[in-house]
Amino acid sequence: MQKSKKVSVKVSEVDGVTSTKVWMFGGIVCASLLIGGGYLGWTAMRQQPRITSQTQSQANQGNNEAANPQRMIAPIKPGSMLMLSQKEGEESQVKLVEANLTDSAIAPLGCNRVYFAGGNGLCLVPQGGGQGVQLMFARAFDSNFEVKHSFVSEGLPSRARVSPNGRYGAFTSFVTGHNYESVGSTASTKTVIVDLTNKTTIGDLEQFVVTRDSKPFKAVDFNFWGVTFANDNNTFYATLSSAGEILLLKGDVSSKTLNVIGKNIECPSLSPDNSKIAFKKRLKPGDWRPAVLDLTTMQETVLNEQRNVDDQIEWLDNSRVTYEIVDRTQNRKHLVATPIDGRGEATILIQDAVSPVVIR
Amino acid sequence: MYQIENSGAILNTKDRTSWLRISRNVLFLGITSLLTDISSEMIATTLPLYLAFGLRLAPLELGVIDGIYQGAAALVKLASGYVADRWQRHKEVAIAGYGLSAICKLGLLGAGASWGALAGVTLVDRIGKGIRTAPRDAIIAASTPKAQFATAFGAHRAMDTAGAMLGPLIASALLAFTANAYDAIFVVSFCFAVIGLAVLSLFVQNRKTTDGLIEGTPAQVKTIAIGDVARLLAQPSFRSIALIGGLFSLTTLSDPLLHLTFQRSLNFGIELVPLLFVFVALIYMVLAVPFGRIADRMGRTRMFIVGYGLLMAAYALVIAPVFGMASLPIYALLLGGYYAATDGVLIAAASAILPDHLRTSGLAMLTTFTSLARLIASVVFGALWGSQGSGQAIGVFLAGMTVVVILAALRLWRVDVGAVAGGHDD
Incomplete structure (x- = not known):
């Protein structure tokens, strides 16, 4: 390889x-176009049946209800439940389950968390x-x-939660990217209250006076995090963490105020009669059990559940609750x-579903 | 943008595409980076949705992935730089890096909901990125006369940024078209990566000898020891650049942090934040080549310092958005200008100073310093934000940057000028 510079340039x-x-x-x-295009085409074909059945179910709502109870997905009626399906092929789609817990239908809406009231x-x-x-x-629907x-x-x-009359909504998100973005050990939460009737934002809870x-x-x-609205459609409860403490808050939407009323009550959920709060009780970081606090006696009952529960609990009625287990x-x-x-003991209510909502 | 009018232009051109005055290697590496960035930004846009939606993993688990691996990538970077220099195999090492990342796009398909497998794929992708950067930049330098380094890096970064802009757009369009079929996005992303890899493997040449720039003769090549790499830091001008580059990074916030702080101080709709990314990238893309050209004339280290001046102005605007909503475009201009004046320019300045046979190792060392410093900056900013609030936190960073600018002006103002003059000699 003793070529001169000039020769190697030519080469x-x-x-x-x-x-x-x-x-x-x-x-x-x-080849790449073929693979990419082919895969996209196959994806479109694969999804075809699902999309068709959805369109059909929408089309059939009006005229064919009796013959096809499965397809009666709207309007949402009291007694039924909403949830997010985890079944293969319908992941994250809103699923409506009738009061008999057997008839169900998939709604044309995909979410990561859902709630509905009023x-x-x-x-x-x-x-x-x-x-x-x-x-x-x-999305307000x-x-x-x-x-x-x-x-x-x-x-x-x-x-996500909605007040019983449907007026107010509250949602919480995890925000990673503010503080220790690259280290990622700590995530902060952000909770916003909105007015669903007037389509306006009432405020981030950070702006409320505590x-x-x-x-x-x-x-x-x-x-x-974790807002739950009371039946007066103005009072709400929520969780506040600060300096390692988990605090229970009682809030007021109209005056934008919050008051600390308890400790170690995380992610509250008010019972339909508003006499109790179901919450997740932290045993150690990342390990919670469902528990119920009686608001009149302030008595705490841990439920007979051995598994970790990381969910905002929903009440089936005044004596039973539902939540997701993994x-x-x-x-x-x-x-x-x-x-x-x-x-x-806990019994399976609906398989392959999360984010339960009981329509009242 | 840098399109070729017809394929004959590639075939017949003499090595340098005269209309842009960048070499063919730079053009092809730019295309490789453009395609690779489309590929990786598609994944970056989709992955959080996939994890949260498709797999329903808890968001907390999400954040942990990234930080840990940046350290691992830094170590791999140093090793790949050394290997590329030692055996003069820049292209092959770069191919290994781009190839690893391409495979990872398919790896996501195979990983399924297994947390360990997902973490593994992310780690390998990071390693791929760590491997390829320094050898790629060394090829750019080796394919360009010293007097045009900043222009060449500017052209490369412009194409790279174009890919970073297109990726999220393509991903969003596909998500809508395929009704959230994440696997389809991974496959398409893989295809972009493969085409990028093909451009690199087929059209980029390992040792450009156009201007006789590679001085490392085979005899020299064999004598590179790890000690030689370490001794680069004994060279005053490189040490200054590494030190100042590291110190600047220590006072530099990541874009998301800065955008979100700005969003709060100016109080504009959060939905504008993604647009901000696009505008900053657009301005960066447009200014990269002209700023590179100016840098080649007036001195790259000077341009670099001016760039941090622009960033300081952007910080000041975040603390006090005095122009109301007009602050938004001004902010985007300042930030885009900052990138155009610093990102490729720093590498150009360092490349001009580093000896050719140790250039990859030197560049790897420099970028390891800067990325570790950025990591520290993020943590420090997080702590400051938590204890002082965002306004004060940026104030502290701005003060720190002012000190570094003064230091840089004292130590670097003249450094690069000599190197350019030296470059003209041969």
Whole structure:
């Protein structure tokens, strides 16, 4: 290899871009287009049946209800349940289950978390954004699954609730990207209350005035989550964490105030008669059990559940609750029903579903 | 953008595409980066949705992936730089890096909901990125006369940024078209990566000898020891650049942090944040070549310092958005200008100073410093934000950057000028 500089320049020019290489490149491009295009085509074909059945179910709503109870998905009626399916092929689709718990139908709406009350629903959808900023939509929908408005927020969807009359909605998201973005050990939460009737944002709970023992309470490490609305459609409960403490808050939408009323009550959920709060009790970080607090006696009952429960619990009636449990061995998630007396065992309510909503 | 009018232009051109005055290697590496960035940004856009939606993994588990692996990638970077220099195999090492990342796109398909497998795929992807960057930049430098380094890197970064802009758009369009079929996105992303890899393997040449720039003779090549790489830091001008580059990174916030802080201080709709990314990238893309050209004339280290001046102005605007909503475009201009003046320019400045036979190792060392410093900056900013609030946190960073700018002006203002003059000699 004792070529002079000049010779090697010539060599490099000659075999820089040869026609063989151009042909090879053409071949690779064609193969890639074929694979990519083919896969997209196959995806479209694969999805065809599902999309058709959905359109049919919508089309059949009016005229063929009796013959096809499965297809009666709208309007959403009291007594039924909404949830997000985890079945293969219908992941994250809203599923409506009739009161008999056997008839069900898939609605034309996909969400990461769903809630519905008083004729209004919230469907949380993560919405890209890219480069470390995650956006999400909180879609407000009506009893026909029609999206009426989309609120934009940041983070990944976590919890959603609607006040019993359907007026107010609240949603919580995980925001990673603010603080220890690259280290990622700590995520903060963001909770926003919106007015679903007027389609306006009432505010981030961070903007509400917090008091503790009648004194103003404020810190930069405040994190709010897990709103639950009372039957007066103005009072709500929520969780606040600060300086390692988990605090129970009682809030007021109209005056935008929050008051610390308890400790270690996380992700509250008010019973239909508003006499109790179901919550997740932290045994150790990342390990929770469902529990119920009686608001009149302040008595706490841990439910007969041995598995970790990381969910905002939903009440089936005044004596039973439902929440998601994870079957780690099969990587499936189910909804279970558990009596609140602390003795009755959890039984499977609906397989392969999360984010339960009982329509009242 | 840098399109070729017809394929004959590639075939017949003498090595340098005269209309842009960048070499064919730079053009092809730019195309490779464009395609690879489309591929990886498609995944970056889709992955959070896939994990949260498709697999329903808890968001907390999401964040943990990234940080840990950046450290691993830094180590691999140093090793790949050394290997590329030691055996003068820049192209092959770069191919290994791009290839690993391409395979990872398919790996996501195979990983399913297994947390361990997903973490593994992400790690390998990071390693691929760590491997390829320094050898690629060394090829750019070896294919360009010293007097045009910043222009060449500017052209490359412009194409790279174009890919980063297109990727999320393509991903969003496909998500809508395929009704959230994440697997289809991974396959399409893989195809883009493969075409990018093909451009690199077939059309980029390992040792460009156009201007007789590679001085490392086979005899020299064999004598490279790890100690030689370490001794690069004894060279005053490279040490200054590495030190100042590291210190600047220590006071530099990641874009998401800065955008979100700005969103809060100016109080504009959060939905504008993704648009902000696009506009900053667009401005960066447009300014990269002209700023590179100016840098080649007036001195790259000077341009680099000016760039940080622009970033300081952007920080000041975040703290006090005095122009109301007009602050938004001004902010995007400042930030885009900052990128155009610093990103490729720093590598150009360092490339001009580093000896040819140790260039890849030197560049790997430099970018390891800067990325580790950025990691520290993120953590420090997080702590400051938590204890002081965002305004004060940026204020601290701005103050730190002011000190570094002064230091840089003292140490670097003249460094690169000599190197350019030296470059003209041969």
